[in-house]
Amino acid sequence: MSTKMPSSSTRLALAFVAFKLLLLGAALFFISNLDAQTFRLSPKQEADVETLLDRMTLQEQVGQLSIFTSDWDVTGPTLRGGYRDDIKAGRVGAIFNAYTADYNRELQRISVEETRLKVPLIFGYDVIHGHRTIFPMPLAEAATWDTAAVERAAQIAAREASADGLHWTFAPMVDIARDPRWGRVMEGSGEDVLLGSMMARARVRGFQGTDLSADSTILACAKHFAAYGAAQAGRDYNTVDISDRVLRETYLPPFKAAVDAGVATFMTSFNEVDGVPASGSRYLLTDILRDEWGFGGFVVTDYTSINEMVPHGVVADIRGAAELAIEAGVDMDMQGATFHENLVSLVEDGEVDKATVRNAAKNILRAKMALGLFDDPYRYSDTARQRRYVLAPEHRAEARRTAAKSMVLLKNDNATLPLATSTRVALIGPLVSSQHDMIGAWHADGKGDEAISPEMGLKPVFANVSVRTVADFGLDGVAKGEARVGFAEAIAAARAADVIVACVGEKADMSGEAASRTNIDLPGEQLALLRELKKLGKPLITVVFAGRPLAMPEVDSISDAVLMAWWPGTEAGNALADVLSGKVNPSARLPMTFPRSVGQVPLHYDQKNTGRPMDAKNKYTSKYLDQLNTPMYAFGYGLGYSQVDYGQMTASAKAFGDATPLTVTVALTNQGKYAQRETVQLYVRDSVALRTRPALELIDFQQIDLAPGQSKTVTFSVSAKQLTYLGPDGKTPTLEAGDMRFFVGPSSDELQSTLVKYAPTKDTQPAATPILPTTTKTSTKRPNE
Ligand code: NOJ
Numbered sequence: 001m002s003t004k005m006p007s008s009s010t011r012l013a014l015a016f017v018a019f020k021l022l023l024l025g026a027a028l029f030f031i032s033n034l035d036a037q038t039f040r041l042s043p044k045q046e047a048d049v050e051t052l053l054d055r056m057t058l059q060e061q062v063g064q065l066s067i068f069t070s071d072w073d074v075t076g077p078t079l080r081g082g083y084r085d086d087i088k089a090g091r092v093g094a095i096f097n098a099y100t101a102d103y104n105r106e107l108q109r110i111s112v113e114e115t116r117l118k119v120p121l122i123f124g125y126d127v128i129h130g131h132r133t134i135f136p137m138p139l140a141e142a143a144t145w146d147t148a149a150v151e152r153a154a155q156i157a158a159r160e161a162s163a164d165g166l167h168w169t170f171a172p173m174v175d176i177a178r179d180p181r182w183g184r185v186m187e188g189s190g191e192d193v194l195l196g197s198m199m200a201r202a203r204v205r206g207f208q209g210t211d212l213s214a215d216s217t218i219l220a221c222a223k224h225f226a227a228y229g230a231a232q233a234g235r236d237y238n239t240v241d242i243s244d245r246v247l248r249e250t251y252l253p254p255f256k257a258a259v260d261a262g263v264a265t266f267m268t269s270f271n272e273v274d275g276v277p278a279s280g281s282r283y284l285l286t287d288i289l290r291d292e293w294g295f296g297g298f299v300v301t302d303y304t305s306i307n308e309m310v311p312h313g314v315v316a317d318i319r320g321a322a323e324l325a326i327e328a329g330v331d332m333d334m335q336g337a338t339f340h341e342n343l344v345s346l347v348e349d350g351e352v353d354k355a356t357v358r359n360a361a362k363n364i365l366r367a368k369m370a371l372g373l374f375d376d377p378y379r380y381s382d383t384a385r386q387r388r389y390v391l392a393p394e395h396r397a398e399a400r401r402t403a404a405k406s407m408v409l410l411k412n413d414n415a416t417l418p419l420a421t422s423t424r425v426a427l428i429g430p431l432v433s434s435q436h437d438m439i440g441a442w443h444a445d446g447k448g449d450e451a452i453s454p455e456m457g458l459k460p461v462f463a464n465v466s467v468r469t470v471a472d473f474g475l476d477g478v479a480k481g482e483a484r485v486g487f488a489e490a491i492a493a494a495r496a497a498d499v500i501v502a503c504v505g506e507k508a509d510m511s512g513e514a515a516s517r518t519n520i521d522l523p524g525e526q527l528a529l530l531r532e533l534k535k536l537g538k539p540l541i542t543v544v545f546a547g548r549p550l551a552m553p554e555v556d557s558i559s560d561a562v563l564m565a566w567w568p569g570t571e572a573g574n575a576l577a578d579v580l581s582g583k584v585n586p587s588a589r590l591p592m593t594f595p596r597s598v599g600q601v602p603l604h605y606d607q608k609n610t611g612r613p614m615d616a617k618n619k620y621t622s623k624y625l626d627q628l629n630t631p632m633y634a635f636g637y638g639l640g641y642s643q644v645d646y647g648q649m650t651a652s653a654k655a656f657g658d659a660t661p662l663t664v665t666v667a668l669t670n671q672g673k674y675a676q677r678e679t680v681q682l683y684v685r686d687s688v689a690l691r692t693r694p695a696l697e698l699i700d701f702q703q704i705d706l707a708p709g710q711s712k713t714v715t716f717s718v719s720a721k722q723l724t725y726l727g728p729d730g731k732t733p734t735l736e737a738g739d740m741r742f743f744v745g746p747s748s749d750e751l752q753s754t755l756v757k758y759a760p761t762k763d764t765q766p767a768a769t770p771i772l773p774t775t776t777k778t779s780t781k782r783p784n785e
Helices: 008-039 043-055 058-064 083-088 101-113 138-143 147-163 183-187 193-208 244-251 253-260 282-292 318-328 338-348 354-370 383-389 393-406 454-458 487-495 526-534 553-558 572-580
Strands: 066-069 094-096 122-125 221-225 265-268 298-300 408-412 424-428 464-468 499-505 540-545 561-564 644-646 662-670 676-686 697-706 711-718 738-747 750-758 777-781
Touching: 008 354, 043 354, 058 066, 058 338, 058 354, 083 101, 101 122, 101 383, 122 354, 138 147, 138 183, 138 193, 138 393, 147 193, 147 383, 147 393, 193 253, 193 697, 221 253, 221 282, 244 253, 265 282, 282 318, 298 354, 318 338, 318 354, 338 354, 393 572, 424 454, 424 487, 454 464, 454 499, 454 572, 464 487, 487 526, 499 526, 526 540, 526 553, 540 553, 540 572, 561 572, 644 738, 662 676, 662 697, 662 738, 676 711, 697 711
Parallel strands: 066 094, 094 122, 221 265, 265 298, 424 464, 424 499, 499 540, 540 561
Antiparallel strands: 408 561, 644 662, 662 711, 676 697, 676 738, 711 777, 738 750
16 A cells, blocks of 8 residues: 655645644643642752752751641640741741731741741641631632632632731642531532542642742641541541542542642541541552542641551551551641651661651742742741731722622522612521621631621611521520520511511531530521511511531521621622622522431432432432432522523533533523523533443533623533543543433533434543543624614
């Protein structure tokens, strides 16, 4: 068989095309690696780190591997010499819970002026959803589905924290959470892998920016690695027992997204994975994190989690725990003093290689170098920046916008909301005047008395607001009768009003760390209060402040409108007034399923079909005798004040392969009189695969703004790569030929669908699973245009 040679002009053209492709390839490589460059040091900086390590004694290297809380004498294991002596002796690498420019400047001064090698300290803190200006709790931020807003919130938090002397936040918490009994659901982005990954990336970018040495950026920390959210029975710190497939498909992707975004640090989790506590898991910390993902930052443990490997039962004593942790890949021991007290002798006794210690110290020194601390250790201790940025008015304004965007309208019968500002409002419930609860369980330096309560927010907006704080949360041993004190006055106030706005829910300390609950109903006597109010026959608007999804079927049925307000942060009351008055039209969507009752938990939208999917007519199918399978409010659900109609969805072809992406299109029209932000969601179901797939999986979404009467066409571009799952080996992204059903709609329980065939191009398979979707586009037109 003869092969025809191309002509010279064709060869030239081909060479040109090849050159162009090379350039494009180089550009794409650069773009795709841009994020991960955050932590890259110059050759000179790398050499400086090595030189410093050469000069350090073993004790000094070990010193870098400990972080202690600034008040450790009170709350944690005590250092033998007291912290100033330990800093002076070079036995501390980082301090947490210490902030303000002046306080940290003094500690830094000891480290860089009174130690032999003058190595600066890193100051860390839990800046979870704001430093002093508190934004909505992270789960609420995720309810915005607005990654740009979430990135801005993290950026503001970093600007305030860095101005207050901090270099490092222990955030983002990227644990997928599917059990609302677990109090820490408030700290993450909910149940979904895609949304969780997008939020992880946004937060890392927000905290770290593109230059860690800038004085307004701080190190981020992806935590808690890994699978902390899978704690059995939703009980904090409990055992985790999941398959490697579930670990990799559900719990790891947000961590991988954080690595891809260039996250500088990781924190281990308290729990075990496959019988090994995370702080001792070489599989997690080295095989996956370093070897598979190429993470180049440093790993800190959670608080005393190395010590806790003794009660976990994998080591007999603290010395054994320290050895297990350092060998697994831990670089820094938080508060446990296990490295502090054992590593030198472990090396001297030949149990731990000194290269392992050097490597851990190197990971930490590289981060200090990236922060620019060797150039100017006081860069973050600047009282002028502190005065300028901490609680700056523009930060509060952004917190107010984000809070309003995070409130999910769950019910709005008869257009009860929005309310005219002339409405006479009875503001009733245990949370109406609370400032402190508004900033939630993790509020860094946020101050309750700087927060806006519902009362403070509503009074200036509505002409006539009567306020009654009433009903108890039932946690403090208050008897039913006592908890109902004040009901009569509240009802009298409600009688004189046009509408009732009841502010109910949880107190801030009812969710967060160590705040699991077995009952996720509205606590205490609050439902009894709502029942009494309902009897008045006035419009009842229930506003729920809580750190988790609550089970509230009766709240739904007796309220005319229900607004999930979460913990909205410093600007809570103002944001609430914005939404209730219609100044802001709600657009948030649930990032986590709300069950009907705790008995359904864990309930998440991407469940498997099972071999016996629910069939009401057949007893022997997967269901309950006493409860529906469906949630009270589904993942992705949320209303606005305008009705948005979806047209018929279309797919660009009946079949697609690896070369050409499929496009899925749907037209929307805003039928209401308010401008509406709509979150259009795209789900898929891989009908037949070698491993069972969820009945629904979110693969993309778009947020579009629709003026009253406006129509827009939304187009999703879907590549085969986006649809892969981990094949039979549990690792390789795979997609077999066959039917894929695509679903589009405003919520995971309100979808239309179309079936398309995937036919792989011969001998090719989609290379990798991008967790994050490709760009999509929207076209605009008014009806009748
Ligand atoms: C324990 C928590 O689990 C973790 O999230 C936090 O960062 C540390 N304590 C430090 O406060």
